[in-house]
Amino acid sequence: MKRLLILGTAIAALFVQPAFAQEQKLLNASYDVARELFVAVNEAFVKEHPGVTIDQSHAGTSKQARSIVEGLEADVVTFNQSTDIDFLAKNGFVSPEWTKAFPNDASPFYSFPAFLVRAGNPKNIKGWADLARDDVHAVFPNPKTSGNARYTYLAATAWAKEEYKDDQEKIEAYITKIFDNVPVFDTGGRAATTTFVERGQGDVLITFEAETRGIEKQFGKDKVESVIPSVSLLAEFPVAVVDKVAKKHGTEALAKTYLDFLYTEEGQKIAAEFGHRVHNEKVAAEFKSEFPEIRLVKVDDVFGGWSKIQSEHFASGGTLDKLYGSR
Helix, strand or coil: CHHHHHHHHHHHHHHHHHHHHHCCEEEEEECCCCHHHHHHHHHHHHHHCCCCEEEEEECCHHHHHHHHHCCCCCCEEECCCHHHHHHHHHCCCCCCCHHHCCHHHHCCEEECEEEEEECCCCCCCCCHHHHHCCCCCEECCCCCCCHHHHHHHHHHHHHHHHHCCCCHHHHHHHHHHHHHCCCCCCCCHHHHHHHHHCCCCCCEEEEEHHHHHHHHHHHCCCCEEEECCCEEECEECCEEECHHHHHHHCCHHHHHHHHHHCCCHHHHHHHHHCCCEECCHHHHHHCHHHCCCCEEECHHHHHCCHHHHHHHHHCCCCHHHHHHCCC
């Protein structure tokens, strides 16, 4: 009888072990305004992978990247700026070939800086030129800590380069005026949204189109409304496995599967539902009527690529430091 009991326990253990093996946890470090998107993504992913837990961390992506280097043990990153993943690669946390690990240069969906104004658009804000008006106060986060804000800075600069035919003095005067018109610089995009919508500061919030659509749905068009400028800068949302951390946790395979999910038809549909433009042709066609047409310029075409941007604009002593000053 004792032998049978031991044998039965051993057999039971064989059935229990695989279930425990599936109980894995991932930490996804993401950008500040992606909370609701990844709540939905994680819920759908966990349904397909029982026993898996996905934890989230949200902040400006530059801040997130520094936190990972300083000890935040994120298995994956879903950022809004490739330079922050390059920073992780430079510090040995991400593969130098990370852009080749997933389709579309590891960017599952995209957006661009757009505007959110008060209901009825009382200041008649239509485009980038309006941001330099004396009577217009724009709200966006600190470009030192927020990838969202860096896209705003770059989009405004891209518009000014066209408008002023690369006259650097006029471009810098325009950007400086915008900075001077910002009532407060929050550290991340969601805090800037709170400043504009709930605290009532500023005349226009500049953030990703996906965020403007979400805010409009949440608060209603009787309070805020989206304004799509005629031109903006393509904002891609790169993802990567944090190899150094995932290897330590034994989560490399699960981390890749999680990021692969963002490219599936289900993952793409979730992204589109939360206001992002997607690459999947079937899903893009399904949501086409919800997204206005816009001319999007690319970082490579306007600025010569992210490496050049990093050295010329975002490095210590670069153009951003010069124009942003001690704000």
